Amino acid sequence: xxxxxxxxxxxxxxxxxxxxxxxxxxxxxxxxxxxxxxxxxxxxxxxxxxxxxxxxxxxxxxxxxxxxxxxxxxxxxxxxxxxxxxxxxxxxxxxxxxxxxxxxxxxxxxxxxxxxxxxxxxxxxxxxxxxxxxxxxxxxxxxxxxxxxxxxxxxxxxxxxxxxxxxxxxxxxxxxxxxxxxxxxxxxxxxxxxxxxxxxxxxxxxxxxxxxxxxxxxxxxxxxxxxxxxxxxxxxxxxxxxxxxxxxxxxxxxxxxxxxxxxxxxxxxxxxxxxxxxxxxxxxxxxxxxxxxxxxx
Amino acid sequence: xxxxxxxxxxxxxxxxxxxxxxxxxxxxxxxxxxxxxxxxxxxxxxxxxxxxxxxxxxxxxxxxxxxxxxxxxxxxxxxxxxxxxxxxxxxxxxxxxxxxxxxxxxxxxxxxxxxxxxxxxxxxxxxxxxxxxxxxxxxxxxxxxxxxxxxxxxxxxxxxxxxxxxxxxxxxxxxxxxxxxxxxxxxxxxxxxxxxxxxxxxxxxxxxxxxxxxxxxxxxxxxxxxxxxxxxxxxxxxxxxxxxxxxxxxxxxxxxxxxxxxxxxxxxxxxxxxxxxxxxxxxxxxxxxxxxxxxxxxxxxxxxxxxxxxx
Numbered sequence: 188x189x190x191x192x193x194x195x196x197x198x199x200x201x202x203x204x205x206x207x208x209x210x211x212x213x214x215x216x217x218x219x220x221x222x223x224x225x226x227x228x229x230x231x232x233x234x235x236x237x238x239x240x241x242x243x244x245x246x247x248x249x250x251x252x253x254x255x256x257x258x259x260x261x262x263x264x265x266x267x268x269x270x271x272x273x274x275x276x277x278x279x280x281x282x283x284x285x286x287x288x289x290x291x292x293x294x295x296x297x298x299x300x301x302x303x304x305x306x307x308x309x310x311x312x313x314x315x316x317x318x319x320x321x322x323x324x325x326x327x328x329x330x331x332x333x334x335x336x337x338x339x340x341x342x343x344x345x346x347x348x349x350x351x352x353x354x355x356x357x358x359x360x361x362x363x364x365x366x367x368x369x370x371x372x373x374x375x376x377x378x379x380x381x382x383x384x385x386x387x388x389x390x391x392x393x394x395x396x397x398x399x400x401x402x403x404x405x406x407x408x409x410x411x412x413x414x415x416x417x418x419x420x421x422x423x424x425x426x427x428x429x430x431x432x433x434x435x436x437x438x439x440x441x442x443x444x445x446x447x448x449x450x451x452x453x454x455x456x457x458x459x460x461x462x463x464x465x466x467x468x469x470x471x472x473x474x475x476x477x478x479x480x481x482x483x484x
Numbered sequence: 485x486x487x488x489x490x491x492x493x494x495x496x497x498x499x500x501x502x503x504x505x506x507x508x509x510x511x512x513x514x515x516x517x518x519x520x521x522x523x524x525x526x527x528x529x530x531x532x533x534x535x536x537x538x539x540x541x542x543x544x545x546x547x548x549x550x551x552x553x554x555x556x557x558x559x560x561x562x563x564x565x566x567x568x569x570x571x572x573x574x575x576x577x578x579x580x581x582x583x584x585x586x587x588x589x590x591x592x593x594x595x596x597x598x599x600x601x602x603x604x605x606x607x608x609x610x611x612x613x614x615x616x617x618x619x620x621x622x623x624x625x626x627x628x629x630x631x632x633x634x635x636x637x638x639x640x641x642x643x644x645x646x647x648x649x650x651x652x653x654x655x656x657x658x659x660x661x662x663x664x665x666x667x668x669x670x671x672x673x674x675x676x677x678x679x680x681x682x683x684x685x686x687x688x689x690x691x692x693x694x695x696x697x698x699x700x701x702x703x704x705x706x707x708x709x710x711x712x713x714x715x716x717x718x719x720x721x722x723x724x725x726x727x728x729x730x731x732x733x734x735x736x737x738x739x740x741x742x743x744x745x746x747x748x749x750x751x752x753x754x755x756x757x758x759x760x761x762x763x764x765x766x767x768x769x770x771x772x773x774x775x776x777x778x779x780x781x782x783x784x785x786x787x788x789x790x791x792x793x794x795x
Contacts (some may be wrong), residue, residue: 200677329730333765337758340750421732424600425747444604444736448612455608458601466596 201237212478219474225467240276248432266452268443274453277434278460284435285464286347288419289412292353297408300358304365305392305400309372322365335418339427346435349428352358353418357411365408368400386413389477409475413468436461444468489753493536510536523759533756535749542760545745550764551635553741556664557726559638559657564665564672564722569715571669573708579681587673594670603663607736610659616756618736621647622656638670660737664729668722672715673727679711713784720776724769776778 196455214220236391241264251271259266307319326334338352372378373396381391415435420437422428428434436457443453490507491498507513511522518560526533532542575587597605622637623629630641630649638657641649683689684707692702730743738744742761749757781788 283735284551316694328769329762329766330730330769332731333762336731336747336750340753340758413596421598421600425732425735426751434606440604447604449606451608451612452603456606463598465598469592469596 198467206330209478213474216474216477219477220469222467222470222474225463226471229282229464229467232279233286236276236279236283240273240279242273242276243280245276246280246434247270249303255452256446259452259456266450266458268439268453269450274439274456277439278436279435280458281457281460282438282464283435284429284433285416285461286352287417288346289415291350291417292415292419293408293411295343296354297361297404297411300361301365301397301404303358304362304367305369305397307362308366308369308371309373309388309392309396311373311420312384319362323359323362323366326356327363331356332418332421335422336425336427339422344427344430346429346433349419352422352427353415356418357415360406360411361407364403365400368403369396372396372399402475406472406475406479409468410472411468411473414467416468417461417465489536489755492753493545493787496641498622500512517789523756532680532760535757536754537749537752537757542756546637546742546760547759549740549742552637552739553714553727553730553743555636555638555721556657556661556734556741558663559654560661560668560726561723563661564668564726567667568672569676572673572715573673573680576675576680576684576707577703579677579684583676587677591670591674594666597666599663599667599729601731602666603660603736606659606663617659618652618656621792622653623741624652624656627652632724658737663733663736664726666727667729671718671722675718676715678708679714683707709783712726713780716776716783717780719779720769720773723772727768 233241236246240246241262249270249272251267254263254267254271255269257263257267259471263273263275265278265387268277286313303319303323306427307316307323310316329337334356335349335352338355339349340352342348369392376396378391381395416436419428420440421433423435423437426439426441429438431438438453438459443450443457445457446453488503490503490510490512494506495504500531503684504773511519515520523533530543534540536544538545570586571590575584578584589772607619610617618624627649630637630646630752633640633643634719637653640648641647641653689702689706692706697706727743730741731747733739734744735747742764746761746765748754750760
């Protein structure tokens, strides 16, 4: 036993190996690689927004009526809005809110939903399953956007509360995904063998079953980043998310929509920014889906 | 609750005693279970209470708004089914040619663009750049609305033979319906294409061909019909998608429907109206999901047999 252990390459080495293998498969899909590049650019641009943005001050309360409603030029790549703020700078800062939202919402809802689904699926058919999954069904029965709209409406409309609303509608999706995976895996021989030899439930759940679900979870998270950002933008669009003058992407679209069609750039560019981030996440998600689908076969 | 509904209903300048009286009449000071009891008592008598904002019975307002939404959703559903199937079938028939690639890219774009962004883009393109379609409402100013029979304007104007009003109201519907349907068109065309291509190489298809059955019959009866089941089974979620995105699209196009009414009542914290809208939408989802199950059972005999065995 010992000798075998020493002969195996180190964990870091193995990890690198499998990562290289996955990347090789992933990179065969050029569109997905494009998605990765696009997404990395968005992250970098958001992270360094104060340095990149030509007018960082325009993301804060700022008014310059002399330069209001300027069409796109070299000075203002995306033009300026009705109070003279540079839309390009505001879009860069807008990405910060969007990415922050994705990180926080998924950071809370994924572990929560995954745990619930994992446990419920493993104890399939028992009262634990019934309790957890019927609780999940309550959330799933209301259309997601409607649920988020109602929660934000009851609370005060701002960024934090829109995150709470989206988290509340998001975890059931992961719970359902993991329920399916976990309930089918719990019939597998390697799990039954562990059960027979008296291994504790917690060990089976998190060390045996969970690592086998990483592929689908990762794929779903990637797609989710796009959808969460979109949902956040949607809530901002109807006035229940990021509040002006803060530059939320959805907030900017709805503010710009008041000046259609004359000042089209105030709507079109923030809207395209939303589409771009959803697109990049979808491209990556598709690529991951193919990579892990091969693995399952 | 932050954002006191009574304060919102009466305005910032209303004196405190008036607001207090309003709370009293609307039972807002009672504990939640008691409030729920009052609501339930009204509900079983078919009374949803009165709107905080307009002071009219919520039921009347919903009765006025519901047909507009139904009409829009039905229209979107028709566009959705026709185009979704057409694109999916064409892509499957000419799989791996440029037609297929165009269809795939279109589907991808449809999934990625959120409906409210698409709504704004369509409005910009067809109302302002090429002003061929009207921007808001259900009917242009100069045209007399048809008498209210079903409340669905297109249907009413056809029944009364008013061609002019019919054309105008359909023109108003095209953009919002298309903005709503696009996501579903994309999804359905992808599913139809995938399930038809899956079956293309099946032995029984080769068998039908060997028996000399015409290519057309093979395509439509033996390839398309079994491929419809997965498409129909996503109709439930698709319907939900239409209704919920209606909350945004109806607002953008000023469509006087239930979703816009719901959206407005959410923003106004008009509690009676919100409960009523959510209840009605929930009932709709339940009915639609049941219908979808029935149709899927009809399309896929396998499912009927499994269900019967379980009994």
